[in-house]
Amino acid sequence: MRLAVLGAGAVGENVAELAGEYGHTVTAFADSSGAVIDSAGIDVAAALSRKAETGSVGEADHEAALSADYDVLVEATPTTLDDAEPGFSHVRTALERDRHVVLANKGPVAERYDEVRELERASRGSLRFEATVAGAIPALATIEDLGPERVSAVRGVLNGTANFVLSRMAAEGLGYEHVLAEAQDLGVAEADPSFDVQGTDAALKCVILANVLSGGGYSLDDADVEGIEDIPGAALELAAEDGRTVRLVGEVDEEGVRVGPRLVPEHGTLAVTGTLNIVQLETEHAGRVNVSGRGAGGPETASAVLSDVGRLPRLE
């Protein structure tokens, strides 16, 4: 397949670098200030060198990437809330051109799911978004295989930063602020960690899962979200005395979407440690299926994007 990759952050960069290994050609690659376009295939290494030197992968207009020759638009620009722009417009342009779209950007399927599905129905292209939920974990593919109508609920630990902080607080008996600063030093937490520690990122993933299970209707406003900022170290100590610990758990069921700190058994399935993520599916006939692994990271998320590309039918 010919790929146009929008976004040259960790995910876009890794998709562009790995595409050849998966048998694909990158025909356009854009960041927020420029693009490189070549219908015969761009030189990815040269584009990345250029970005390291000049700050941009190329000199073409970055909007021009959208009208380049490609089979699949890989949308890996940063997630935005509310109108999910400019990601939403990128999706619309590609689907209106009868091209496929693979999202790493959560915005369009968390905030405007019904609209993107409507655009997909009118298109010969298809939309996939495995990378938007829990990185390397094939959560959506597993739900698709089981049949969304046979998955009654999903529960999961879906934010690696929050989980790292909670695991360290519990293991070392340290306070939130201390562990957060340490996580920032290690590069596990961002300078502004609010998206992760307030639960927004986990909630977006849960909203996407809710849309998949119910066929749409959810956006971030529908989620009941609480973060981990106010958890005192003493709460973790008390939990440990009782053989339990605290995790930021997302829950999706017929009552809606909820994200918040929950007490879980200390050595139970949900108590993954460090930056790991886990998704638990409650199924009608197959019992509980757990999938865990790395929920973030450039190569891991790029791997999910490229698995999605592999699932797409050839465009005629």
Place this chain on the structure above:
Amino acid sequence: MRLAVLGAGAVGENVAELAGEYGHTVTAFADSSGAVIDSAGIDVAAALSRKAETGSVGEADHEAALSADYDVLVEATPTTLDDAEPGFSHVRTALERDRHVVLANKGPVAERYDEVRELERASRGSLRFEATVAGAIPALATIEDLGPERVSAVRGVLNGTANFVLSRMAAEGLGYEHVLAEAQDLGVAEADPSFDVQGTDAALKCVILANVLSGGGYSLDDADVEGIEDIPGAALELAAEDGRTVRLVGEVDEEGVRVGPRLVPEHGTLAVTGTLNIVQLETEHAGRVNVSGRGAGGPETASAVLSDVGRLPRLE
């Protein structure tokens, strides 16, 4: 799709019962002594009542099911070793008729993988066998999505009976014979448990995984297999003092296939309890992906069969 279900044990029975819910029609259903065939769709409930009363689902010749009208042959007769008969011949007949085959029977893909793939290449039908490895756990679908060439090794706890026995021995400080008898009383272990406790069942699953990862070449003879019968309770106590426990672990990597008791961290990912199974995939770009759930059981395995049916292309 129209399904011919061979085998009316727990798996075949559940496939027949659930097929309608998944949008399929059962046009033939056979056990070892008889069959019921109707190209408009058999009455599954009546066939199962008849089996409860008379011992067989119907009066037709059970071989006639193979030549009935169907799109997919579901082969759910008992697993046999060496020549994998009669399962292998059933697979051959269906593929030679350009029909799809979905296996719950491990024999053909564990013992004669290269031959069945050869038959598949010459057929317009396809072969799938998710249900042969770890029941409800979508192990093969996950490998297919990631790309077998990007999975370097697989490790797993793949036999629920052996795992139940080891978990109970560790948790209760009881000896092997005592726990095995208890497992037999509970119906978790068969009257002749050798297939499970000697590691054969786990080894067959590992051989199938090895075939999928390397494109063939493996049979049970290639596996290095040790069971759990000779593990003294004292070994589990010693392991526990060191924060570890024992699991019957199967391993598939470039060095081959091995199954045997292994020391694992007591609260680690591999130390699933009871009859649960887990599959760990070591991937090139996505790190380690763990999938756990119910590895056996009629509805669980039938769910894997029906997911496979859902992945098949329509026959023209």
